[in-house]
Amino acid sequence: MLFKTLSAAVFGIDAYLVEVEVDVGSAYMKDFNGVVGLPDNAVKESRERIKAVLRNCGFEFPYGQGVTINLAPADVKKEGSAFDLPRRSALPGAWANSSASPSTK
Secondary structure, three states: OEEEEEEEEEEOOEEEEEEEEEEEOOHHHOOOEEEEOOEOHHHHOOHHHHHHHHHHOOEOOOOOOOEEEEEEOOOOOEOOOOOHHHHHHHHHHHHHHOOOOOOEO
């Protein structure tokens, strides 16, 4: 199920909105856990940080389900770890909207 939240980023001296869209349980993307929307390496590598935060908050990452995270607009490079919090916040929102919610401790 798709869940959207907003974030912001800085490009030079300009700030712009970034829409964070999370889709969990995509039938065609089984076991895929990817970030799309022109992320740099710090954004791509945040997967382990997000899994650790979710685990420490009592959630288990949805293994065996496809997780796709889109950062829009796609034509602007997203840099740094500023997108960790909106991505982490959007995952439980996507689980709440889907029928296959992850277990909590």
